[in-house]
Amino acid sequence: MDLASQLPQLLGLAWLLPLASFVLILFFGPRMGPHGRNAAWVATAAIVTSLVLSLVAFVSWLGVHPAVAAHHGGDHGAAHAGDHADAAGHDADHGSHAVQPPVAYSGDWYTLYEAGRLKLSIGWYIDSLTILMFVVVTFIATCIHVYASGYMHDELHEVTDHEVHLTDGSHLHRPGRFPRFFQALSLFCFSMMGILIAGNLAMVFIFWELVGICSWFLIGFYYERKSASNAANKAFLFNRVGDFGMLIGLMALWGALGTLHFADSQVPGPDGQPVSRPGLFSLVRPAETGHALRVPDGMVKFAAAEKVAKTAPGDVAGKVDAWRAEGFGKWLLFIAGVGIFCGCAGKSAQFPLFVWLPDAMEGPTPVSALVHSATMVAAGVYLVGRFFPVLTPDVLLVIAYIGAITLFIAATIALVANDIKRVLAYSTVSQLGYMMLALGVGGWVAGLFHLVTHAFFKSLLFLCSGSVIHACHTNDMRKMGGLAKVMPYTAGTMLVGCLAIIGAGIPFVIGLSGYYSKDSILAQALSFSQANPRHSILFLAVAGGAFLTAFYMFRLWFMTFAGTPRDHHVAEHAHESPQVMVMPLLVLAVLAVVAGWTLPGGFGIANLLEQSRPAGTTETVQGGFAFGQTLTVPAEYLSHEGTIHVTATMTAFATALGGVLLAAAMYLWRVISPAAIATIFRPVFIFLANRWYFDELYHALFVVPAHRLAAVASGIDQGLIDPFINGLAWTARQVAGIDAWIDRTLVDGLGHATASATWSAGLELKKLQTGSLRQYVMFIAAGTVALFVLASIVFRSSLAG
Amino acid sequence: MNIVVASAVPLLGLITEPVSVAHYLVVGAILFVSGVVCMAMKRNALGVLMGIELVLNGANVNFVAFASPYLQGEGSRSLGLDGQVIALFVILLAAAEAAVALAITLNFYNNHATVDVDRADDLKG
Amino acid sequence: MSALPMIAGALIAAPLPVAAINWHSLFFLLFASVSCGFAVAVVAADNVVRMAFYLVLSLGATAGLFFLAGAEFLGAMQLMIYVGGTLVLLVFGVMLTAQAPLVAIKGSGRDRVLAGIVGVALLALLLQAAFSVKPWRAPAAGVVAEPAATPIGMSLVGVRVDEPAVGAPAANKRPGYMLPFEIVSIHLLVVLVGAAYLARAKRRKVPRAIEVAASVEPPASVAEHASIGRERHRSGSVLAGGRP
């Protein structure tokens, strides 16, 4: 079986298995063993099978497309020339390399709806990125399913929720919801993989909303807690804001281009022969321009609708190029890109929509690890990466700036947070900012590479924090300390996670996974800053962010595990978590270390991603119109060159080391008092501790005006509309009284007369119904004869025959 | 010579001339009318049922006659396969009808201790 | 035993040479007269079982007519379903309900006359219709056609493989009979279930022996019959209920 037919089957099955698990648990969950204990097995079995299928797909892919070390720098062009010697002459005309689009398999399983140009279908688009993400998602999901089957064991019995205070002062007692948790988890896995495998934007959007609803379920898992249900609603609403932008982007694309498919598709032509229908990628980056970005014809015509109307239909095609040169349609493409990015910003918690993610930590910790750090929030980054070919340099700049702002704000807030999960949540936001920034400055591989490594170490960190919370029954780091002695495995694996996230390693030799991905982001940011000096602040943000990351992560680790216990009550109860929770930690820790390595044969995640790099982004690109000057998006291989690479690596190492040392000085060696610092920078501290007052800002900006507006509307309603309607009702009532009189005397009288006439006629006629079967037969026969005689008299001529 | 004989003894034409559709139609008509008369005359419910069978069968004879390529004269077209298939469905439905009608009759007998259809006038106006 | 030479002699002496006989017509005449004759006999007979027997003969002869008309499959079907199935069922019912007074329920003379008049009128009408169309009277041209069992089977699964008639659309454009076939299948199933339900043995409140006794007694009128039932219900005793 060839890859083109094998991959959709494997991944499709992997995708649908969690759905089956969801359906099973939905209907039979409570009956699966005592208190639904076996629901965990069902869900875990499904996701493990998905993992196995994904791995099979992964291996099959590698068998056909082995990941080899990418050619960079000087030998880059030569290698390409060698690879495509036959195409070189043809491509020499437009002076670019012989660019081949990346290998991707696409197709449709099922067409949901088709009318005119609108085609909604369930399809696939599979390249190495898809497969890699499948492996990552199913792998982490597997770890988290295993972990959660231990972590959620409280839900197997009657639960007393101490955070819910009833009016009589007691706490809430409720039955456990163990199966429901795994049900939602399975649905989430299905939805997430749906985004990954989706072959068109409409399908992405459907599953985009599905992960949103899963997130809503899971954040609000303890929905009796006011804070949890508020957080769930908040997350959902903020995502809706982003999705609104995404809808605009979708409409812009569909309205102007008439398709939402990523790849070209084969459709039956007018003569029955299949013809190729271009997808979004080849519309925006057609092969004839060497896959360079070009405003597609559809958008040009759409924007120049007035001119099209004035032109004869036959001449339109010839004038498109001229209109494109005039700049028609470029804003449409910009809007489409920014719109799609809005959705990504909502999902990936980017500025200004990032405030929901820290609140989402109200959900159970496995959820935080899976949904709100490793996979769902990464979906935004994934979509930007998937949609990368359509994004213009201007959109990329917007993305880069949004990423930079996000990473800086989140990192600063994380400095002062005391809730262990919130620190990690802000850290997540900050790292997502890193990824967005990386994509924005043209580091396609860098951003997605960081997405993968981050998925591993951040889920590890969350699971570790879950282990700590499980042991201490509190989220507050100020009550912890010295836990390393009682929880050696947790402390050790968390240390690995912290080292991975700050990008620790021996420069130019070896490092943890974060070392590689973060270095490539820094290098790309530096490369971009050098190419566009006006935007060198981006590099500063990245470097500063690295320093802050190191500081707050180690602040967390030192406060939690090092030193002496601050709260003896907590320390006495602390214990190492059960094996079922520790095992996933160890597995993830190993991956957090090795995920970034490139094996001697060239196999490595970066090289694997390189296979899917969108066509036309290999080389440095110049463009941009929106911000007054031409932008240069440097090619990514440039960032691996000597000077930039060395500078970036050294910067990363220095900032990380500085951050760790500062944290150690403050929280391990205690040579600098944090309290003193807080007193000195008191305004800043308060500003940060209140999370830059974003919640208050949004409250004042949106909630309060909405309330005011509602009050005004309510006043109008009560003061004006209600009396008017009451008056109308009174009038109608009076008219109805008159009407009723007419009704009773005239209409009813007529009706009664008719009825009595019918009644008496019926009395007479019923005598005809003798009830005798034989008589009826006789009537029928006689009637037939009579009809015939009648007809032959009337139609004499025609029957004479 | 055949013509001479046929004109001399009109009925002899029946066995010397080829059969036409009309021959079958006459048989169908007789069966049909017998059935109708049977239904109209028999007081026994089972007799009525047999009348129905005859009526259906008379119709079937017509269908088969129209469908038969053997019986068509020069230049005229048969109904073809459709006629036979329709006759087939008629037979099937007649079987179904007989089963149900018999069940009804039995039921009627259980309730009224008779199969006289003249007694089945509970719906009399 | 002397009949055979007499018939042979009559045939030889007849003005009609045997070679002029159209055998197809002769067999048609044979089957047609059996069919029509026994159909009339059904009407004329009073005994239900005999009626059923005549009906079998009539329908069997009709099957013979079908064979003559080239509808072999249909003829076999007629034999199997009508004669073999339907009539066994019918006889079944006759026997289940056949007590002495019920075997022959005679209609009144007035009914017979009326039915006869209507029947004759209807027959006249139908015969007029049968002879009114000229092509129907044209003697058969003697076309020999393929047997139709396979085309019927194929048409029932939705594929037409018979030769399209002149002027009809091509074979693969004409509709098959798959849907009607399915409908009839479901219909038969429903009918079977329904018939079994209708005719099921109901739980009797009184022992069967009394009912037989009651119905053997010729019921003079409905009222009397009803009174028997009431009496039986009221007394509730096995022996008391039989005769009022």
Place this chain on the structure above:
Amino acid sequence: MAEFLINTVRLPAWLAWSVTAGVAAALILNVIAGGALVFIWAERKIAGRIQDRLGPTRTGGKFGWLQSLADGLKLLAKEDLMPDGADGMLFRLAPYVSFCASFCAFIALPFAFDFIGQRMNVGVFFVIAVLGIEVFGVILAGYASASKWSLFGAMREAAQVVSYEVPLGMCVVVPVMLAGSMDLVTIAEKQAGWLTNWYLFHDPFTFVIFWVYVTCAVASVNRAPFDLAEAESELVAGFHTEYSGLRWSYFFMAEYGSMFLVSALAALLFLGGWNGPVPVASLLGLSEGTGDTASYFVRLLGMANLLGKASLGVLIMMWIRWTLPRLRIDQVMMTCLKYCTPLAAAMFLGAMLWQIALPGGLVPGLRRPAGEIREGWLPGPGGAFKVRSADVGKVVQVSP
């Protein structure tokens, strides 16, 4: 034969055809009547042997082989009784109805290639349909006898035969499906060749359904252990309690005729028809279809084959009769409705799927070519297409 009479003897055509028809009818009648004589004698001998006695020994010298004839003569001489309350006409007609039905079915039964009363496109169907009418005579006899025993017997017979027609029909459909024809001649021709070509060995499902067919066939001709209609221990003699003399013997002949018929049908449908287990004729280079004298002998050999198989079937029925005890009526119905019908349906489905999955059989080399293309229309994607005249007559090898 008719051609022979017309061309060689120079008889007029109508007379030739009449003579041919008469000869054919006489032959079939003799098969039934003569067969009945032999089978009755065989039955008595077999019953005797099974019950550890000798059976008839004296009449006609050795083995008492004239016993049946003697019985027949006795029956002819017996007084023809009719009960007082009987429905005279129906009472007299009933034996003939039974016998005629049994006789009629032989019309479509091929004894060998071209040795057939009337070759019919719907042969199997015709045989089963006509055989079903036999029950009508039994019912009439039961009713007309004005005897409770007879009526009970007739009711049982009606219920039983009508019920067993369902699984019997399903069993018969399987060979029809495999051969693609209801023509008995075609079905038998398809099984020509070695033993392995018999439909009995076509696939596991046909093997099973053959035994279902045997059960249903025994039941549909009212042989023990399904002879509820005449259960002598309860109903004296069931539907023929009141019959005597020649009329009674008609019922008997009808019964033996039906037994022979269903056995011959089993042979035709499952056991290769007139084709022997070893294709002797074709190994010798002879063909049955050429029309010369040699082919005539091949046909005679085939007829011997078929008669042998059918007689074997009848003997097996006798063996069963004298071995198994009689079932109760509810057991009879249960066997039909709960075992035979579902089993037949399942086997039918299985045989169909087998035909789809392995059209060439498990060992393709052992099977003959599927057949040749005939003129007409073939189903295809989206409708039917007409067979090209160039393809007509081509032999098609079905690939597995």
